[in-house]
Amino acid sequence: MRQHDTLFIGGEWVAPAGTGTIDVISPHTEEVVGRVPDGTAADMDRAVAAAREAFDRGPWPRMTFAERAEVLGRLAEIYAARQNEMAELITEEMGCPITFSHLAQVPQPLGTLQFYAELGRTFAQEEQRPGMFGPTTVRREPVGVVAAVVPWNVPQLVAMTKIAPALLAGCTVVLKPAPETPLDAYPLAEMALEAGVPAGVLNIVAAGREAGEHLVSHPDVDKVAFTGSTAAGRRIASICGEQLKRVSLELGGKSAAIILDDADLASSMGMLGIASLLISGQACVAQTRILASRNRYDEVVEAVAGMVSGQQVGDPADPATGIGPLVARRQQDRVEGYIKIGMDEGAKLVVGGLDRPYDRGWYVAPTLFAGVSNDMRIAREEIFGPVLSVIPYEDEADAIRIANDSDYGLAGSVWTADTEHGMDVARQVRTGTYGVNCFTLEPNAPFGGYKSSGVGREMGPEGLTGYLEHKSIMRLG
Structure with a gap:
């Protein structure tokens, strides 16, 4: 069992203020595989004080972008060596x-870190502009102390989409990992020390909701960067609104994959499986609404059913596994509840259902519904599990209308033999990220959502902007 008895604050491993612990339970075996301190409000106060001191008096915000990029580059080299x-x-x-962990859970955060290290080498802190009354200097300065609150589904990727741009900007950070996934934050702290990140610039305290809200509400925190549920995002937004505190929110999704009539179903199913079932469906970008025209509806249902039923369910450490367990028993109960809702709503169960694949572990059978209308709860609410719905459309305009008929606007895709036409469809769907015959995230491009899917953007140069204040300095003579 992996056991830690300290927190990472002020560049040191320190004893927690309380005696509580967080047990990390394997979703596969239901056995405890790790234990870490459960951070308290006092621990958050100490971490924020260390970040505040490092920002107000330390060297990090006063270094150039290129100097900070050099440190991020060293961190990337160390990170690359510890990918496995x-x-x-x-x-x-x-x-x-494990196959997806090797494919994305670690390479994506590494790529994000590498992108910001490279961006910082040429990023200008000041820009000169001519003005009506004389020259103007536009200066970019760090926003201050950042509270980064991250979820359990892609813990390193989400952490890095906040840490990398925040550190490049010159901010200091208090990272709160989710209580389900605190273990991966410990090697990250070790790597930051080895790379030469100054004391107090990165602090890590795993904790539950109460201590997390204390961190978000702390008056010495200048910006909150949050990824998680839309309900939690609304609560955080209200706190930040009261304090006029900077905030970025990456929240839920209910994304649609539009299958046009000219799509090659056989060649599309592999990538569609990744887009719709990644991390066993526990992904905010999962495209769980599959839109098929009435002309090919039965054919699409059959193809998707083959893809879903062909997923190997089992031990996540087995490279052949496509669908692993859900993260917790509560998540298993939630997803099974939605499967029952779909059956009660009159949707047709094609694959899967309520029979659990295993007696042990928090598994749910990959499930496909047909005969789904877009007003059903299984089509409107984020399930966060391996449950897909095939929804019929009349024509392309109707497909776009259905895709946009959602409280969310995070991701989506279109599947077609004509990629240029696919680009035309992409431009009409109101989501922050989109794919034509694929879905992926690029470190050099912004990620975020429309509507209830969030506020602000992460990754790309746009992600750096969220951690900067822009100051205009006018002068005469």
Whole structure:
């Protein structure tokens, strides 16, 4: 069992203020695989004080972008050398299939870190502009102390989409990992020390909701960067609104994959499986609404059913596994509840259902519904599990209307033989990220959502902007 008895605050491993602990339970075996301190409000106060001191008096905000990029580059080199360790750790603590951990759980955060290290080498802190009354200097300065609150499904990726741009900007950070996945944050702290990140610039305290709200509400925190549920995002937004505190929110989704009539179903199913079932469906970008024209509806249902039923369900440490367990028993109960809702709503169960694949572990059978209308709860609410719905449309305009008929606007895709036409469809769907015959995230491009899917953007140069204040300095003579 992996056991830690300290927190990472002020560049040191320190004893927690309380005696509470967080047990990390394997979703596959239901056994405790790790234990860490459960951070308290007092621990958050100490971490914020360390970050405040490092920002107000330390060297980090006063270094150039290029100097900070040099440190991020060293961190990226160290991170790259520990990829396998990190992938295995994430799979152990939250049940993500190991193949996907090696494919994305670790390479994506590494790519994000590498992108910001490279961006910082040429990023200008000041820009000169001619003005009506004389020259103007536009200066970019760090926003201050950042509270980064991250979820359990892609813990390192989400952490890095906040940490990398925040550190490049010159901010200091208090990272709160989710209580389900605190273990992967410990090697990250070790790597930051080895890379030469100054004391107090990165602080890590795993904790539950109460201590997390204390961190978000702390008057010495200048910005909150949150990824999680829309309900929690609304609560955080209200706190930040009261304090006029900077905030970025990456929240839920209910994304649609539009299958046009000219799509090659046989060649599309592999990538569609990734887009719709990644991390066993526990992904905010999962495209769980599959839109098919009435002309090919039965054919699409049959193809998707083959893809879903062909997923190997089992031990996440097995490279052949496509669907692992859900992260917790509560998540298993939630997803099974939605399967029952779909059956009660009159949707047709094609694959899967309520029979559990295994007696042990928090598994749910990959499930496909047909005969779904877009007003059903299984089509409107984020399930966060391996449950897909095929929804019929009349024509392309109707497909776009259905895709946009959602409280969310995070992701989506279109599947077609004509990629240029696919681009035309992409431009009409109101989501922050989109794919034509694929779905992925790029470190150099912004990620975020419309509507209830969030506020602000992460990754790309746009992600750096969220951690900067822009100051205009006018002068005469």
